[in-house]
Amino acid sequence: MLANRRRIGLSIIIIYVILAGPTFLLANAQYVSQVEEVFTQDIPTTDNGHAYLFVEGRDYFVDNPQFLTHDEDIDYNRFRYHKSDWTSTDNSYPGPATRFFNYGSSNIATWGWLDDGAYLPDFLEFVNTTNEVTLQAQEVRHRFPLAIGAETGLTMKSGHTYYGTFNVTTEEFFHLTLAPMQDGVEMFYVILDGQGRILSQDSFSNGNIIVIPFLPSGEGMYNLILFSDAATAGPVGINLNLEAITPQLIEYGEVYEDTMPGSEWVVGEDGSIIQDEKVPYAMTYEFSSNLTHPGRIQYAFNYPEIFSLVDSYNPYVVFTAGLFEPGNPPGRRSYSSSTGGDTYYYLSAANESYYATFIGSDNVDYYVTNDMPVVPNLPVNREFYLENKLAGDEKRAYILNLGRDSVLRINHSDINGGYSWDIWTADSESRFIGRSVTSNGVFEDASIYYLPEGRYLVEGDASGDDASGFYQFNLGPVIDGAGPVAIDACSLLGVRVQTDPLTFYRMNLTLIEQNNVTVQTDLYVFNQYGGTVLTADTQLGNRQDGVSWLAYGLNRSSYELGLDTSSYSMFCNGSGIIAIAPYEVLNNTAGSGGNEYHEYTIDYDLTFEEFGDGIANATNVANLGDSPIWSNFTLGDPGDASELYVVRLSAPRGVWMNFSVYAEDVTSWSAYAYQDMNGCPQRLSWNDLDDLFVGSTASEASFQMGSISEDILIAFKVERDLADEGSLDIQISPFETTAFENPPPVKYYSGAGAAVPIGGDWLLIGAGVAVVAVVVVVAVYYFRKRA
Structure with missing residues (x-):
C-alpha cells in the first residue's frame, strides 16, 4: 500500500509539472530571404614560379568557408606569426581541384593583461614545378534580415556562416531564442554590436533550444553570426526570435521570488509521458550601485523533489555587466552559474548597470536579493586574519583605493585551505580592468603585479568551510624616473621609465648602501600593459675598506634588454615599470651566513638608458623597395670572437623577403629579428628563421621571412675566425607578394531580395535568384587589383 501511494504521488507531481506554465516551442516562423556572397581573387605567381600570399589576421569568430582552386599539383608552406615565434607547416595537394582551404586565422597576441592585443598574420607560399599554375581564392558568406519582435526561420548550409543583421535604437535589453529544427548538428553563435564588439558567444548542440540574454551598447547595426556543423546530410534549419525586453529593477534591500514554469515533459493523447522541447523561461533583473558603495547580488534555487528523478532542464543564471573586457575585439563581461546558489559582488565604477537572467523550467523556484553590504577598505602593508565561519563557501570583499599606479605582492602564513583573490575596476570608457592575483607563503616567491590607479573591488573566495x-x-607606489631610491626590506617600489619599440636598453641596479651588508633583491620589469619583460633575483653587497667602500662580491647588476634570449624582451612604445623588492639583508661582519637585519632601509641607484646600437659592433640602416638592396659590414682585424651586427630595415608591410648572406673570416653566424607590431615587439629567433635556411654560415647561405611591420630589426650574431679582416654582406630581395583581400564589413540586409554593390575594390559581376520558395540571392564579387 505504501508503494501504491508513492506511485500516485509521483504521478500527481509529474502531471503538475507538465500542466504548469505557458512555455511553447517556436512555430510558424516565417522563412526569410538571404544573400549568398561569393568573393573571388586571383593569386599570381612570380618569376620563380612561386606565389606568395600575405593574409592579415582577423576576427574569425566562426569561419566563413574558404576555397582554393588550382589547375596543377602544388606544394605550399604556411608561416603563422605568433608573439615570439612562428609556426611553419607544409603540405601538398594534387590538382586540378577546388578544395576547402583556410587562409588566415584569429591568431591574437597580447603583451600584457591590460592590452587589447593585435591579430598576427600568415604568409603562404605556393610552389609548382611547371611555373604555369593558376591559383584562385574564394570566400563565401551569407546575409539575412533578423527582425526584432518577429519569429524568423532560416535554412542553412552546413559549414557555412550566416550574418543576421538588425538595427538597435533605444532597446535596453534583448532575449534571443535559437531553436534548431534537428538533432545531430552543432551550432555556434556570436552577437556583435555596431562597433564589432562581442556581446555574447557560445555553442550548443543536439537540437537544444536556448535563450541568449544580451545587453546592447547603443544605436547601430548589429550582427548575429551563425555557423552549423551537421553530422548528417539532411537540411539544417533554425527558428529565431529576437525580443526586446525591459529588465525588472531590484533596488537595495529588495527580494524577488518567482517560479520557472513549464516543462519539456508532456502527456500524450494515450496518457504516456513524452518529452517535447520547449523554449525555457527567462527573466532578467537589473542592479546598480555607485563608485562609493559596492552592491551584492545573492540568489538560490529550490528544486522540486522530482527534479533528480527525471531528465530535467538544469536552471542557470547569466550575469551581464555594462562593461567590456579587454580584447580584440573587446567582449561584454558576463558570467554564467548553474550552482544552487551564489554571491556576486559588483561595483558600478563607470556608472554601469548589472543584470542577472534566470533561465530554466520544471517549476524550479528561485529568489534573488540586492543589498549594500559593509565593504571595508583592504588592509595594506600589514597582516590581517581571515577565517570562514560559514557552513559553505564564503566570499569576502574589500575596497582598494589606488591614487597612483602601484605594484603589488601578496604573501600569507598559517593557512588552512586559504582564499583565492581577484581584483578589478573599470575605467571611464566602461572597460573592465581586472585579474586574479595569487599569494605565496614566502615573500620572495610571490608574484609581483603592476596595477594602474583606480578604485578596485578585491574579492577573496574561501576554499572551503574552514578556510x-x-x-x-604589500603595496608600493610607482614613481617616475630612474635614480637613487630607498626601499625597506620586504617591501617594494615601482619606477616608471620611458621606452620605445625595437630599442636596446641597459639597466643597472647598484647598491650604494654604506654599510657592511649583503642584500637579496627581486626585480620585475613590466611594459605599460603589465606584461613581464624581465624577472631576476640578484645579490648585492658592500664592505668597508678603510675609508672606502668596496663591492662585497658584486654591488651592481647590469641587464641588456633586447637580446635574443628567453629571459629578455623588448619594450612596447610608451613606458616600462621596474619593480624592486629587497627581501633579505645580512650583516657581512657576522661570519658565515651573517645575521639578518629586519626593518632595514636599503639605498640603491637605478639607471635605465637607451643602449642604442652600442650593444652591436656595427649597425646599418636599409630601405627596401621593389628591388634587391645590400647591407655590408666590414669585420675588423683585430676583432672579437663573438660579434653582433644589426640591420635596421624599413620595408613595406606584407612582403616576403630573401636574405642572402656572404661571409668571410666567419666560423658561423645566426640571426634573430624584431618587428614593430602595433607598437610592441614581435620576435623571431634563429629557431624560426632557419626553417628555410640553405647553405653554410661559414661562407654563403640564405634564409627567408616576411615583413609584418614597416620597421624591422635584424641582428646577426657572428662567431669569428680572427685570422684576418672579414666581411658580412647581406642582400635583401623582395618577392612580389599578394595581399589576401578580406571581405568588407557586412552591410544591413532588409530582405528585399536584391544584392547591392559593396564598394571599394570589389566588383559585383553577377547576381541571381537561386531558390524561388525561400529566396536566396547569389552575389558574386571579384577583386579588382589596385593600380
Whole structure:
C-alpha cells in the first residue's frame, strides 16, 4: 500500500509539472530571404614560379568557408606569426581541384593583461614545378534580415556562416531564442554590436533550444553570426526570435521570488509521458550601485523533489555587466552559474548597470536579493586574519583605493585551505580592468603585479568551510624616473621609465648602501600593459675598506634588454615599470651566513638608458623597395670572437623577403629579428628563421621571412675566425607578394531580395535568384587589383 501511494504521488507531481506554465516551442516562423556572397581573387605567381600570399589576421569568430582552386599539383608552406615565434607547416595537394582551404586565422597576441592585443598574420607560399599554375581564392558568406519582435526561420548550409543583421535604437535589453529544427548538428553563435564588439558567444548542440540574454551598447547595426556543423546530410534549419525586453529593477534591500514554469515533459493523447522541447523561461533583473558603495547580488534555487528523478532542464543564471573586457575585439563581461546558489559582488565604477537572467523550467523556484553590504577598505602593508565561519563557501570583499599606479605582492602564513583573490575596476570608457592575483607563503616567491590607479573591488573566495589564514597585501607606489631610491626590506617600489619599440636598453641596479651588508633583491620589469619583460633575483653587497667602500662580491647588476634570449624582451612604445623588492639583508661582519637585519632601509641607484646600437659592433640602416638592396659590414682585424651586427630595415608591410648572406673570416653566424607590431615587439629567433635556411654560415647561405611591420630589426650574431679582416654582406630581395583581400564589413540586409554593390575594390559581376520558395540571392564579387 505504501508503494501504491508513492506511485500516485509521483504521478500527481509529474502531471503538475507538465500542466504548469505557458512555455511553447517556436512555430510558424516565417522563412526569410538571404544573400549568398561569393568573393573571388586571383593569386599570381612570380618569376620563380612561386606565389606568395600575405593574409592579415582577423576576427574569425566562426569561419566563413574558404576555397582554393588550382589547375596543377602544388606544394605550399604556411608561416603563422605568433608573439615570439612562428609556426611553419607544409603540405601538398594534387590538382586540378577546388578544395576547402583556410587562409588566415584569429591568431591574437597580447603583451600584457591590460592590452587589447593585435591579430598576427600568415604568409603562404605556393610552389609548382611547371611555373604555369593558376591559383584562385574564394570566400563565401551569407546575409539575412533578423527582425526584432518577429519569429524568423532560416535554412542553412552546413559549414557555412550566416550574418543576421538588425538595427538597435533605444532597446535596453534583448532575449534571443535559437531553436534548431534537428538533432545531430552543432551550432555556434556570436552577437556583435555596431562597433564589432562581442556581446555574447557560445555553442550548443543536439537540437537544444536556448535563450541568449544580451545587453546592447547603443544605436547601430548589429550582427548575429551563425555557423552549423551537421553530422548528417539532411537540411539544417533554425527558428529565431529576437525580443526586446525591459529588465525588472531590484533596488537595495529588495527580494524577488518567482517560479520557472513549464516543462519539456508532456502527456500524450494515450496518457504516456513524452518529452517535447520547449523554449525555457527567462527573466532578467537589473542592479546598480555607485563608485562609493559596492552592491551584492545573492540568489538560490529550490528544486522540486522530482527534479533528480527525471531528465530535467538544469536552471542557470547569466550575469551581464555594462562593461567590456579587454580584447580584440573587446567582449561584454558576463558570467554564467548553474550552482544552487551564489554571491556576486559588483561595483558600478563607470556608472554601469548589472543584470542577472534566470533561465530554466520544471517549476524550479528561485529568489534573488540586492543589498549594500559593509565593504571595508583592504588592509595594506600589514597582516590581517581571515577565517570562514560559514557552513559553505564564503566570499569576502574589500575596497582598494589606488591614487597612483602601484605594484603589488601578496604573501600569507598559517593557512588552512586559504582564499583565492581577484581584483578589478573599470575605467571611464566602461572597460573592465581586472585579474586574479595569487599569494605565496614566502615573500620572495610571490608574484609581483603592476596595477594602474583606480578604485578596485578585491574579492577573496574561501576554499572551503574552514578556510583561514593570515594575509598581507604589500603595496608600493610607482614613481617616475630612474635614480637613487630607498626601499625597506620586504617591501617594494615601482619606477616608471620611458621606452620605445625595437630599442636596446641597459639597466643597472647598484647598491650604494654604506654599510657592511649583503642584500637579496627581486626585480620585475613590466611594459605599460603589465606584461613581464624581465624577472631576476640578484645579490648585492658592500664592505668597508678603510675609508672606502668596496663591492662585497658584486654591488651592481647590469641587464641588456633586447637580446635574443628567453629571459629578455623588448619594450612596447610608451613606458616600462621596474619593480624592486629587497627581501633579505645580512650583516657581512657576522661570519658565515651573517645575521639578518629586519626593518632595514636599503639605498640603491637605478639607471635605465637607451643602449642604442652600442650593444652591436656595427649597425646599418636599409630601405627596401621593389628591388634587391645590400647591407655590408666590414669585420675588423683585430676583432672579437663573438660579434653582433644589426640591420635596421624599413620595408613595406606584407612582403616576403630573401636574405642572402656572404661571409668571410666567419666560423658561423645566426640571426634573430624584431618587428614593430602595433607598437610592441614581435620576435623571431634563429629557431624560426632557419626553417628555410640553405647553405653554410661559414661562407654563403640564405634564409627567408616576411615583413609584418614597416620597421624591422635584424641582428646577426657572428662567431669569428680572427685570422684576418672579414666581411658580412647581406642582400635583401623582395618577392612580389599578394595581399589576401578580406571581405568588407557586412552591410544591413532588409530582405528585399536584391544584392547591392559593396564598394571599394570589389566588383559585383553577377547576381541571381537561386531558390524561388525561400529566396536566396547569389552575389558574386571579384577583386579588382589596385593600380
